Amino acid sequence: MTGTDRASRPGGRTARVRADVLAAVEAELAEHGYDGLTIDAVAARSGVHRTTVYRRWKTVAGLLVDLLQAGADDAWEPADTGSLEGDLIAVNREVHAALTARPSVTQAVIAASFRTPEAAEALTQFWVDRYERTAVVVRRAVERGEIPAGTDAHQLLLTATGPLYHQLVLLRRPMSRSIADQHARVAAKSLCGA
Amino acid sequence: MTGTDRASRPGGRTARVRADVLAAVEAELAEHGYDGLTIDAVAARSGVHRTTVYRRWKTVAGLLVDLLQAGADDAWEPADTGSLEGDLIAVNREVHAALTARPSVTQAVIAASFRTPEAAEALTQFWVDRYERTAVVVRRAVERGEIPAGTDAHQLLLTATGPLYHQLVLLRRPMSRSIADQHARVAAKSLCGA
DNA sequence: ATCCTAACGCAACATTCGTCGCATTAGGGA
């Protein structure tokens, strides 16, 4: 026996179908937004049959989850600017760019996460991973002596990014990049009273 | 001529139907959450016919919007504790309670806002109103001399409440009340470097 | 008390959504 997984065939056609479908998802997303994202429309545009899409991705949210994972940058890491404030500003600018892009895949995935638990779980895992990686900016700040050793990295990052997500995603109001920077500065100085 | 709106009849039966339907919405929400909230189920429970619900509320989101507006407390105003920090802590505790309640009508309406533009608009208006009313805590702090006169109230409130919404709604992770308090304190002291 | 009509109930219809059984195609190993 070979010992490999017998029940999979990720070869040529399967990969091509996946690429076509995900491309169609992105295109439909750009044209009609998340609301107009239908399995039928994706199937029609990609040239793949409805049934195939249903079988492999199950739901609209599943399509977006796959798109999210396909586009996940495994090599991502936060910028190192030399100061906590600079690092947090860089992080906030990335978040700001992702949320104000048109169309925003991030916004679409967030919307999907409110429909099916699978999408919610995938998005949560994505963010857990991202916030864990970003925690290094706090550790570097501790090593530089900018902030005390016991600082809660997640809470600090939440202070920086939370206002952006709330304003741009939930309140659905605009936010300038400079205001986003200011929230990063507030977070960086949030320990001055401690 | 009377000059009143001729095309409306908000009388007895109409009001009763509305009350029954909204009560059914709340009950269904409590039992099955937002996912299990179906127009058919609401109609069946309320004893009102499907068609009537479709005609008056159109969508599931419309039902929640109406529930939100019906439950909007027009007399609401933030607590006055005597200090900016105390006021912000009180605000954050209200937000925390609303988001961690089970079932949370707020969470349900947020989910609905990602489905139809009408729900999104209603929720945005609701929050705009709430944040405007809450701005009085900042004005009081300015009068007491706690913070400078030019302080941006919305930005300050965003610093306090943003992390809560992000953690509890988008990241879908728990947050203790004491951490919520801490975010309020961070916001209150966010101007120490200015 | 009587009339008008907005709002509602009812049933049939149309559409969309998701599933199932079976035939066909095309990787990939022997």
Place this chain on the structure above:
DNA sequence: TCCCTAATGCGACGAATGTTGCGTTAGGAT
């Protein structure tokens, strides 16, 4: 090259969702 079968295509089906036309009921004004 040949064979096996995973993956896809295809059409039909059932269920859920939303719509329409029409008859009936009950506010509310006269």
